[in-house]
Amino acid sequence: MSRTIRNFILAAACAAISCTAPGASASATASPEIHIEDVERFYDIYDAANGRPTAEQLQRDYIDAGSEGLHTLARLRNVTGVRIADTLAKNPGIYSNAKRCMAVLPRVKERVQVALDTLVRLNPEARFPPVTVAVGRGRPAGVGYPDSGIQIGLEAVCAADFMNPNVEDRFVHVLSHEYVHIQQAPALAGRDDLTVLERSLVEGGAELISELISGLAGQAHFPGLTRGREQEIETALVADQDKTDLSAWFDNSTLEKPGDLGYWVGHRIARSYYQQATDKRQAVRDLLQATDAKAFLAKSGWHPGIKLQQDMPQ
Known part of the structure; x- marks a missing residue:
C-alpha cells in the first residue's frame, strides 16, 4: 500500500475518535484505540493480485489474519472471503473507487470531533469505544455496539452516493450515527431479535x-x-x-x-x-x-x- 493511502487512513482514524476510559467522565479524553491495519492489509493483497484476489486469499490473508474488530464485523455481518470476492467480481469499482474517498478524511475527522463534543454536551455520560476501519463486502457502511466498538466499511461508505452526494458529509453522518448507537440502551439497541x-x-x-x-x-x-x-x-x-x-x-x-x-x-x-x-x-x-x-x-x-x-x- 502506498504511503499516501496509509497516511490518509491514519489521519482519519486518529482524529475521528475521542475515547473515554471506562469509569472516566466523558469530558476526560483517553488515548483512542484505533485499528487501521485491516485496510492496509486488504489493499496490499488487492494490489499484489492486480485487483483480483481470490476468495481463499481474502479469507486466509485478510479476514483470518485480521484484527478483533474485523472479526467482529465478519461475525455480525457475514463478511467472508467468498462474499468479498463475489462482490469484487460483480462490482470491482467499489474497491478501486474507495481510494478516492481518502482525500476527504482529514476534514471528516475535524467535523466528527466537533460532533462528538456536541454529543458530550447533550449526554455527559457518552462513551467513545475503539473504531475499526475495514474493507468488507460492500455493506454495511457502519456497525456500532458498546461491547464491540465501531466498524466502518470504507468501500461501502464510499460507494453509497445515494446517502449523500457529498462524500465528506456522508462519512461524517455515518460516524456520528454509529457513535449515537453506542450511547443507546443495550436492553433495546443491543438485542438481535428486534421487531x-x-x-x-x-x-x-x-x-x-x-x-x-x-x-x-x-x-x-x-x-x-x-x-x-x-x-x-x-x-x-x-x-x-x-x-x-x-x-x-x-x-x-x-x-x-x-x-x-x-x-x-x-x-x-x-x-x-x-x-x-x-x-x-x-x-x-x-x-x-x-x-x-x-x-x-x-x-x-x-x-x-x-x-x-x-x-x-x-
Whole structure:
C-alpha cells in the first residue's frame, strides 16, 4: 500500500475518535484505540493480485489474519472471503473507487470531533469505544455496539452516493450515527431479535441525534421515495410493527435501488417526540434510554402522515 493511502487512513482514524476510559467522565479524553491495519492489509493483497484476489486469499490473508474488530464485523455481518470476492467480481469499482474517498478524511475527522463534543454536551455520560476501519463486502457502511466498538466499511461508505452526494458529509453522518448507537440502551439497541417498530426507534433515534450533533440531515434519497406517500408508508409500518422479519424495512438498500425506509419512519417518530418536548436535553436522554418502543411511540405524538416541522431540529 502506498504511503499516501496509509497516511490518509491514519489521519482519519486518529482524529475521528475521542475515547473515554471506562469509569472516566466523558469530558476526560483517553488515548483512542484505533485499528487501521485491516485496510492496509486488504489493499496490499488487492494490489499484489492486480485487483483480483481470490476468495481463499481474502479469507486466509485478510479476514483470518485480521484484527478483533474485523472479526467482529465478519461475525455480525457475514463478511467472508467468498462474499468479498463475489462482490469484487460483480462490482470491482467499489474497491478501486474507495481510494478516492481518502482525500476527504482529514476534514471528516475535524467535523466528527466537533460532533462528538456536541454529543458530550447533550449526554455527559457518552462513551467513545475503539473504531475499526475495514474493507468488507460492500455493506454495511457502519456497525456500532458498546461491547464491540465501531466498524466502518470504507468501500461501502464510499460507494453509497445515494446517502449523500457529498462524500465528506456522508462519512461524517455515518460516524456520528454509529457513535449515537453506542450511547443507546443495550436492553433495546443491543438485542438481535428486534421487531420492526423497535428497530425503527433504534435507527430513527440515531438518525435524529446524529442530525443534532453533526448539523446534517438524514439520508438524501428519502425525500424522493417518500414525498406524498407519508401516510401510505407509515400505515404499512404500523401494520408490520410486531414482525421480526425486518427485510421490508431494513438492510434492503442497494446501490441501484436505495431503501431502508424503517430509518425514515423511525426518524419521524423520534422527531415528533423531540419537537413536542419542552426540555430538549431530556428528550435526547429519553431517546437514548428508551427500552419500550410501544410506550415511546405512545408518548411521541406521532401518527401515520403526521405533519412535522421541515427545518432542522434545534
